[in-house]
Amino acid sequence: MPTVNVNGRDVSARDDWSVLEAAQAAGYEIPTLCKMEGCSPLGACRVCMVEVEGQERLQAACSTPAFEGMVVKTNTPKVREALRTVVELLLSEHEGLCVFCDRDQDCELRQIAGNLGIHANPYEGAKPRRRFDDSVPGIFRDTGKCIKCRRCVQICNDVQGLGAIFPQGRGYDTVIGPAFGRSLSEVTCVQCGQCAAVCPVGAIGERNQIDEVWAALADPRKRVIVQTAPAIRAALGECFGYPPGALVAGKTNAALRRMGFDGVFETNFAADLTIMEEGTELLGRLAAQFRDHTRTHLPLITSCCPGWIAFAESLYPELMPYISTCKSPQQMFGTVAKTYYARSEDIDPADLVVVSVMPCTAKKAEAVRPEMYSSGYQDVDYVITTRELSTMINTLGLDFGELEAEEPDAPFGAATGAADIFANTGGVMEAALRTAHYVVTGRPLPGENLHVKPVAGLAGVKEAGVEFQNCREAWSFLEGVELSVAVAHGLGNARSLVESVRRGEKSYGFVEVMACPGGCIGGGGQPRMTSDEVRLARIKALYSDDEGKPSRASHENPHVQRLYDEFLEEPNSRIAHELLHVHR
Amino acid sequence: MEQTKDHAGVSEAREPESDDLLVVDRIVERHRGEQGALIPVLQKAQQAFGYLSTEVIERIAARLEMPVSQVTGVVTFYSYFTTTPRGENTVRVCLGTACYVRSGKQVLEDLEKTLGVSVGETTADRCFSLEIGRCFGACGLAPVVMVNDDVHQRVKSTKLRELLEPYGCSNDVDGGPAAQSRGSTERNSTSGGSA
Numbered sequence: 001m002p003t004v005n006v007n008g009r010d011v012s013a014r015d016d017w018s019v020l021e022a023a024q025a026a027g028y029e030i031p032t033l034c035k036m037e038g039c040s041p042l043g044a045c046r047v048c049m050v051e052v053e054g055q056e057r058l059q060a061a062c063s064t065p066a067f068e069g070m071v072v073k074t075n076t077p078k079v080r081e082a083l084r085t086v087v088e089l090l091l092s093e094h095e096g097l098c099v100f101c102d103r104d105q106d107c108e109l110r111q112i113a114g115n116l117g118i119h120a121n122p123y124e125g126a127k128p129r130r131r132f133d134d135s136v137p138g139i140f141r142d143t144g145k146c147i148k149c150r151r152c153v154q155i156c157n158d159v160q161g162l163g164a165i166f167p168q169g170r171g172y173d174t175v176i177g178p179a180f181g182r183s184l185s186e187v188t189c190v191q192c193g194q195c196a197a198v199c200p201v202g203a204i205g206e207r208n209q210i211d212e213v214w215a216a217l218a219d220p221r222k223r224v225i226v227q228t229a230p231a232i233r234a235a236l237g238e239c240f241g242y243p244p245g246a247l248v249a250g251k252t253n254a255a256l257r258r259m260g261f262d263g264v265f266e267t268n269f270a271a272d273l274t275i276m277e278e279g280t281e282l283l284g285r286l287a288a289q290f291r292d293h294t295r296t297h298l299p300l301i302t303s304c305c306p307g308w309i310a311f312a313e314s315l316y317p318e319l320m321p322y323i324s325t326c327k328s329p330q331q332m333f334g335t336v337a338k339t340y341y342a343r344s345e346d347i348d349p350a351d352l353v354v355v356s357v358m359p360c361t362a363k364k365a366e367a368v369r370p371e372m373y374s375s376g377y378q379d380v381d382y383v384i385t386t387r388e389l390s391t392m393i394n395t396l397g398l399d400f401g402e403l404e405a406e407e408p409d410a411p412f413g414a415a416t417g418a419a420d421i422f423a424n425t426g427g428v429m430e431a432a433l434r435t436a437h438y439v440v441t442g443r444p445l446p447g448e449n450l451h452v453k454p455v456a457g458l459a460g461v462k463e464a465g466v467e468f469q470n471c472r473e474a475w476s477f478l479e480g481v482e483l484s485v486a487v488a489h490g491l492g493n494a495r496s497l498v499e500s501v502r503r504g505e506k507s508y509g510f511v512e513v514m515a516c517p518g519g520c521i522g523g524g525g526q527p528r529m530t531s532d533e534v535r536l537a538r539i540k541a542l543y544s545d546d547e548g549k550p551s552r553a554s555h556e557n558p559h560v561q562r563l564y565d566e567f568l569e570e571p572n573s574r575i576a577h578e579l580l581h582v583h584r
Numbered sequence: 585m586e587q588t589k590d591h592a593g594v595s596e597a598r599e600p601e602s603d604d605l606l607v608v609d610r611i612v613e614r615h616r617g618e619q620g621a622l623i624p625v626l627q628k629a630q631q632a633f634g635y636l637s638t639e640v641i642e643r644i645a646a647r648l649e650m651p652v653s654q655v656t657g658v659v660t661f662y663s664y665f666t667t668t669p670r671g672e673n674t675v676r677v678c679l680g681t682a683c684y685v686r687s688g689k690q691v692l693e694d695l696e697k698t699l700g701v702s703v704g705e706t707t708a709d710r711c712f713s714l715e716i717g718r719c720f721g722a723c724g725l726a727p728v729v730m731v732n733d734d735v736h737q738r739v740k741s742t743k744l745r746e747l748l749e750p751y752g753c754s755n756d757v758d759g760g761p762a763a764q765s766r767g768s769t770e771r772n773s774t775s776g777g778s779a
């Protein structure tokens with residue numbers, strides 16, 4: 001435990017701390033533009049410089065280890081002057097006007113410049129060549145605004161294991177992007193948006209659809225309905241000053257009604273529906289294996305994350321038969337809306353506009369896939385992120401904090417607790433097991449409070465086993481069978497899970513994968529910046545939302561039951577397959 | 585992953601592949617398992633082909649199990665590596681002191697015009713690559729231009745076409761590379777670039 005003196009204050013640092021962390025412990029926030037939690041320091045941006053006694057040159061706080069007896073000064077004329085120069089140089093190469101930028105409000109570069117009192121640019125110089133890449137539906141790249149901090153490179157390479165982007169060229173001419181000047185559509189980018197979530201400036205972001213949504217709302221011929229994903233309720237509040245994990249589902253519904261949506265729904269309904277379909281698919285495959293002894297594809301792998309699907313399609317195509325044929329809840333909702341709902345409300349589906357609010361940039365890409373026109377129309381018309389919704393709420397001038405909570409509309413109504421946890425890693429697994437266990441044994445899932453503890457939390461790959469005991473007559477062939485399950489979040493972790501199965505070291509019956517670290521609560525469209533502390537707060541909130549629900553398992557959702565009775569017949573029926581599954 | 589052995593090409597199971605890629609495979613094989621294999625592999629591949637083509641880079645990335653973006657990142661970082669194919673002939677203009685003062689600079693500019701390329705580039709018909717050189721040790725005969733291993737002395741700007749004539753490439757139209765400066769040799773668009 002080295003003792004470090006920061007600006008005259010002694011703090012005891014942990015052995016693995018850098019000067020940055022020691023300074024934080026002493027109460028000083030040092031600016032950073034490249035350092036990211038959980039990633040090794042890059043030392044690329046040089047805005048974290050400090051004076052260390054006995055050292056001639058300024059040191060980068062993020063990559064200088066704290067040592068015993070170290071004396072650090074973070075706020076000397078020399079530090080301020082150097083920092084100012086670095087930021088001024090960054091601004092001189094930075095192309096784009098703040099007011100026209102999505103990051104207007106939360107740009108880290110702008111904040112640092114503001115804190116330094118920089119109001120003019122003393123270095124008018126050449127700007128690098130600007131390239132705007134909007135070749136994919138989920139995200140854009142604008143190299144003119146890029147400050148080459150390399151956070152996106154680190155996320156895409158080290159966390160997601162994809163390496164779609166990398167610094168190309170050297171020095172002033174460096175461009176952060178794909179090989180050979182290609183655009184994102186020409187390389188394996190799954191549009192998870194994790195790069196957009198960590199970019200400190202407006203150089204990578206979601207492809208905005210706010211204008212399209214306002215236009216639809218203003219069109220008198222259109223009926224515009226909205227669905228909100230389970231991850232939104234635990235994060236949107238952050239845009240309005242609430243701490244991470246504040247539950248704001250009711251306020252969100254109220255805000256959406258004020259915006260003029262004709263129907264306000266929650267994707268949670270469709271999450272319950274997904275569990276009915278996917279749980280039935282799982283039990284079908286287990287029956288094939290243990291009862292009929294026919295060839296089947298186990299493990300069943302979840303399919304609700306389009307980032308994961310894109311990853312598997314390009315890197316592990318041989319896995320496709322294992323992946324559930326279920327569409328994601330977003331897409332199930334869209335299809336049901338443009339068929340069942342349109343019919344029961346007597347609306348021409350051509351005049352019905354379905355908007356989704358998602359934590360996710362990959363969902364923007366999912367909505368325009370060719371399989372997603374089962375209703376005869378594009379099932380989901382527009383997808384906006386949590387961040388885009390917060391902008392729209394601000395446009396309207398709504399005081400979010402003052403809104404009274406409201407319920408979602410009929411006929412889809414409020415969903416079960418199982419749907420709440422769809423947004424966090426391990427949640428889809430737990431939700432599916434709650435229903436599958438009930439179907440097989442007639443009893444609720446054992447485990448404290450219906451939870452599957454080992455698959456919760458932020459470990460990269462998690463495993464559990466569920467044994468079926470005292471099965472119902474029809475499922476007696478599963479008596480004593482232990483279903484082993486695994487959960488991975490973050491595509492790097494997903495890859496190691498897949499590789500361990502391919503090498504034959506592991507075998508499972510059911511696997512859940514979410515592309516984003518922490519699951520959708522940490523999605524590429526969520527309020528910035530998502531640290532592990534933020535992830536854990538959002539996850540905790542969703543589990544408590546779940547625990548507070550009268551129904552905790554998807555098969556108990558009365559609205560889903562009614563949908564089957566009136567329209568879909570039964571899970572995995574022919575019509576359910578036609579509308580709710582993809583046909584590969 | 586199966587690797588190609590030395591007598592590549594005999595196995596029927598393998599998809600047809602160009603010989604170049606098999607050469608790449610052999611280079612990678614020799615560095616398999618080494619820390620930091622990428623740079624030596626790139627160097628050997630460039631020695632083998634004169635430049636690093638898209639196909640070669642993609643093959644190296646696949647064989648080393650690295651993202652292509654990372655390999656091109658390294659290739660574009662070091663000026664030693666080139667992604668432009670070399671011409672059949674290398675024209676080097678001496679810009680040592682003696683040549684420089686005796687209008688070497690002018691000769692270079694006129695060569696650029698005649699060939700339609702800048703220094704470091706190659707004509708579109710891949711006939712000539714243009715480079716600059718340090719002193720060739722023929723200062724008394726400045727300005728000096730070398731084409732491959734031939735030294736041309738006291739070069740005059742007005743005589744450039746005659747000088748290049750004998751190296752004209754077989755597939756060249758219009759009777760020689762030095763034909764209309766822009767006509768037969770469009771500027772090579774693959775050079776430089778931000779990658």
Ligand code: SF4
Nearest residue numbers: 156189190192193195
């Ligand atoms: S969206 Fe995901 S896969 Fe695509 S570049 Fe960003 S981090 Fe990489």
Ligand code: SF4
Nearest residue numbers: 146147149150152199
């Ligand atoms: S795109 Fe953003 S995150 Fe990536 S290097 Fe540029 S500024 Fe940094």
Ligand code: SF4
Nearest residue numbers: 305307360516520523
């Ligand atoms: S984990 Fe969720 S937010 Fe992330 S890509 Fe998948 S569906 Fe989207």
Ligand code: FES
Nearest residue numbers: 034043045046062
């Ligand atoms: S945060 Fe230390 S160099 Fe960027």
